Amino acid sequence: MEATQVVIIGGGATGAGILWDLSLRGISAILLEQGDIANGATGRCHGLLHSGGRYAVKDPDTARECVAENRIIKAVAPHCVDEVGGIFVKCAQDDPAFFEQWWRAAGEVGIRSHRLSREEARELEPNLAADILGAFTCPDAHVDVFRLVLANLEAAVARGGRFLTYSEVTSILSADGRVRGVRYRNTRSGEEDEISCEVVINAAGGWAQGIAAMAGVDVPVLCDKGTLLVLNHRLNRRVINRCRKSSDADILVPAGPVCILGTSSIRVPSPEGLAASREEVDHLLRLGDELIPGLVNARILRIFCGVRPLYAPMPVEVARGREISRGFALLDHGTRDGVSGFISIVGGKLTTYRLMAAAACDCVAAKLGVDVECTTDKTPLRPAVDRTTHHRAIHVLPHPVAEMMERRLGPETDQVIQAIETRPDLAEVVCECELVTRGELEYVLGGATPAPACTIADVGRRTRLGFGPCQGTFCGYKAMLAGFQTHRWTASEAATEFSAYLHERAKGQAFIHQGKQVEQLDLNYDLYGADRMLCADSGKQDGI
Amino acid sequence: MESDRYDVIVVGAGVSGLVTAGAAAHRNLKVALVATGPGSFVTGPGWLKAQDILCASAAPELGEAIAFFCEMARRAGCPYAGDISTAKYLPTLLGDFQSVALAPLLLWNAEPRDGVSTAVIGIRGLSSFDENFMAERLSERARAMSSSGTYAARQISLSRDMGAPVTTLHLAQLFDRDPGFRKELVYALRAAASGFQRIFVPGMLGLASSAEQIAEFKRELLCEVCEIPTLPPSIPGLRVFHRMESYLHQIGVELFRGFPVKEVVIHDGLCTGVRIAAPGHAMNLRGLCVVLATGRHSASPLNGAYAGRDQQMRPLASTGAVMARNLFIAESLPDSGAGNNGDAMRILTGYRAGNLAASTRGNHAA
Structure with missing residues (x-):
């Protein structure tokens, strides 16, 4: 049995942020995640780094938090953020009173914004509907959620933090009203082990209620499903928000080479087994088409669902998804329930993950008697790539390929470039949408990285491989071969991994029934004999 | 008119x-x-799966339609083998066996055979095809189907520098155009095939080569050769498309591509x-x-x-x-x-x- 000071349950943005924060304060910690990194809400959202505009009217406190965190994340994790900016569009169909209310509220919470006329707005975003009334600007941005989580984890590891993926907590060990540790199971090998610790932090998001129940306490979490569509192109340069009371399909986020439209808001009983319905998809497309005419005919690459884990201390019968605060809550179960050494951090949002982590860590530090302030708002998550590595990279790779790799890998680029210098075949680009080289592929599958990939989907989260139009049909196959060639998998393990990967990707395409992407699905069928039943399977949907 | x-x-x-x-x-x-x-048929192996036949089996004229298709393919110079009442197992991209009713002739003889030793031959630089993966998988799958056939991996290097990575399309075009390439390929394959009764190569044996050229190539190899499917560019499917399209052109169809x-x-x-x-x-x-x-x-x-x-x-x-x-x-x-x-x-x-x-x-x- 290992021993550490703190065990963190949940490898989303919050958990990863906590691991980083604790490592900066010199507190030893191990993070346990039941799947791969960003398995829950973090990996299944728009990836919108909110400016605060979305909450300015309804929830000024959350909006203020967003304003501050937006600036901090851009400063400490620039490699994870694409500073695209955003606009709130005034549509003719919407309530004009809300526009002015928004403008006033935005000013009050401190959002940098200015007014755009219809012409100005359409000059910035030519695809906007011709009948819009105007727009307001805001500093929204896109954040690569997987990279953000990885960046936190890797920074923490460099300072002694540890994390285990595919490690599901099966029980919380306690004695004399005190939490003493956790028992967990490796979901891939089935092996079990225990970790003893002084404090357990429940950062399990949608699963937080279940984790809390293991310690005999109730944490009411309401699961609010949102469905999102990944479209083939960037239809917009900036984040486009619809300026009205939060509703369905009113955010379109440009994300790398694609854009993501969302979302719906539907209460579900559990964060598992989510599925979109065809009606939901058609509904989102129809609404999106009001903002961007023609969007309804765009090629959909993927449909996925996530859950907003909302903290709902009021009776759940009363609470409706969008009306619950997006603020977060820190629950100290020692004072609240008489279970000391156990805290839960629930609610909140991606944009405020760092703030949530800071709050949780302040509480833990006080319990452990550690008198160190939070510094995550000032400490960059990773150093920049040095000039020499950059020059070596552009010597062996085309510029855009080298730049993409540097953005993803940072200083680790050095190791991949070294490998390419000795084996030029590693310079081959295996994922042409995201410009992933064979060298990078073998690197994330190998043991040298702090966060090695266990599955092909894990490779995707680390490199974005398979996120483009082929959805892994070609590059996933090559990733499988790489896993075989580097002796990570035997031939049959590799084939099993690939089948599982195809199955997972197919679920996200279950409701795509027209347009170019169907051709891609037919191709999968021709190439791999992918079972047609797969396409009708409306089972669990996974992240982008 | x-x-x-x-x-x-x-x-x-x-x-x-x-x-x-x-x-x-x-x-x-x-x-x-x-x-x-060209549509999506060209991106696959060009075969008709047994389950596809089943999907259409309710139609009384299915046999007639398939016979017409085969006749058209024969005249176009890309003959098919099999018919709607047969099914045999052919290797897929994943090293599995797929139940197939009809397939282009070059793919047709790749079913598991008792007691037959097969070499799966890869080509250096053709990174999307891995002969070791394929041989290991096919051995396992054949065993699972109680076949006593064996599979071993071999790799050949072609002397000319084609730049890396090589694609099957590039190889197929060389195969069509360059008799020297075909000759070199024959020698390399013959050496790799020594001791085997049958060889599998990634689908790459030309897009436009005539049936006679293919027959001559096969004769020179001295052992049976089959193509197995690859990632796109998938030559077997592309070949069917190109040949049928030029056949239609020959019989007077006007093409607007x-x-x-x-x-x-x-x-x-x-x-x-x-x-x-x-x-x-x-x-x-x-x-x-x-x-x-x-x-x-x-x-x-x-x-x-x-x-x-x-x-x-x-x-x-x-x-x-x-x-x-x-x-x-x-x-x-x-x-x-x-x-x-x-x-x-x-x-x-x-x-x-x-x-x-x-x-x-x-x-x-x-």
Whole structure:
């Protein structure tokens, strides 16, 4: 049995942020995640780094938090953020009173914004509907959620933090009203082990209620499903928000080479087994088409669902998804329930993950008697790539390929470039949408990285491989071969991994029934004999 | 007949459109084939899965349609083997065995065989094909099927620098053009095949080479050779497409490649032709009847205005009325919500549409 000071349950943005924060304060910690990194809400959202505009009217406190965190994340994790900016569009169909209310509220919470006329707005975003009334600007941005989580984890590891993926907590060990540790199971090998610790932090998001129940306490979490569509192109340069009371399909986020439209808001009983319905998809497309005419005919690459884990201390019968605060809550179960050494951090949002982590860590530090302030708002998550590595990279790779790799890998680029210098075949680009080289592929599958990939989907989260139009049909196959060639998998393990990967990707395409992407699905069928039943399977949907 | 008017305009050059055009041309009709691209058949191995045959087995003329397709393929120089009542297991890209009813001849003899030793031969630089993976998988899968056949991996290097990574398309083009390359390939394969009764190579044995050239290549190898499927560019599927397309051209079908059809022109329940978006201007093709073989994936030129199709494969408006009595839809409807019905259904509906078009034209003439 290992021993550490703190065990963190949940490898989303919050958990990863906590691991980083604790490592900066010199507190030893191990993070346990039941799947791969960003398995829950973090990996299944728009990836919108909110400016605060979305909450300015309804929830000024959350909006203020967003304003501050937006600036901090851009400063400490620039490699994870694409500073695209955003606009709130005034549509003719919407309530004009809300526009002015928004403008006033935005000013009050401190959002940098200015007014755009219809012409100005359409000059910035030519695809906007011709009948819009105007727009307001805001500093929204896109954040690569997987990279953000990885960046936190890797920074923490460099300072002694540890994390285990595919490690599901099966029980919380306690004695004399005190939490003493956790028992967990490796979901891939089935092996079990225990970790003893002084404090357990429940950062399990949608699963937080279940984790809390293991310690005999109730944490009411309401699961609010949102469905999102990944479209083939960037239809917009900036984040486009619809300026009205939060509703369905009113955010379109440009994300790398694609854009993501969302979302719906539907209460579900559990964060598992989510599925979109065809009606939901058609509904989102129809609404999106009001903002961007023609969007309804765009090629959909993927449909996925996530859950907003909302903290709902009021009776759940009363609470409706969008009306619950997006603020977060820190629950100290020692004072609240008489279970000391156990805290839960629930609610909140991606944009405020760092703030949530800071709050949780302040509480833990006080319990452990550690008198160190939070510094995550000032400490960059990773150093920049040095000039020499950059020059070596552009010597062996085309510029855009080298730049993409540097953005993803940072200083680790050095190791991949070294490998390419000795084996030029590693310079081959295996994922042409995201410009992933064979060298990078073998690197994330190998043991040298702090966060090695266990599955092909894990490779995707680390490199974005398979996120483009082929959805892994070609590059996933090559990733499988790489896993075989580097002796990570035997031939049959590799084939099993690939089948599982195809199955997972197919679920996200279950409701795509027209347009170019169907051709891609037919191709999968021709190439791999992918079972047609797969396409009708409306089972669990996974992240982008 | 007016000289600038076609008897049949076929839209779409997937396997369905090719068969439609072939069936119509065989009835001595004047045929135009209009397509933006080659369709998805070309990206696969070009075979007809046993389950695809099953999907279409309710149709009485399935046998006739498939026989027509095979005859067309034979004349085009890419012969098929098998028939709708057979099924044998052929290797897939994943090193599994797929139950297949008909396949291009070069793929047909790759089924598991008791007591036969097979070399899976990869080519240095062709990174999307891994002979070790394939041999290990095929051995396991064959064992699981209680076959005593064995598989071993071999790799050959070709002396010329083709730049890395090499693609199957590049290799196939060299195979077609360069007798020296074929000779080198024969020597390399022969050396690698020594001690084996059969060899598997990634699909790459030319796109345009004649049946005689292939036969000569096989003779020189001194052992049996089969192609196995690869990631696209998939030569076996591409080969079928190219050969069939040039065959159609030979028998007088006019090809309009790369142009999207913008509109199907319908007046008073009669279709008079299609409007094509050629660069810089729109072009009108006039026809006595039109077959849409664009598949469920393409944006249909009918713009989703239809609600289904009748027994005669004609599109119906939402009122239930036939939109045009000389317009036919092969394949699935773009928004019918139907899944992939497989290539046998595509051939069947193409064949049917070609015949319907011919009989419509007969009515007009009368």
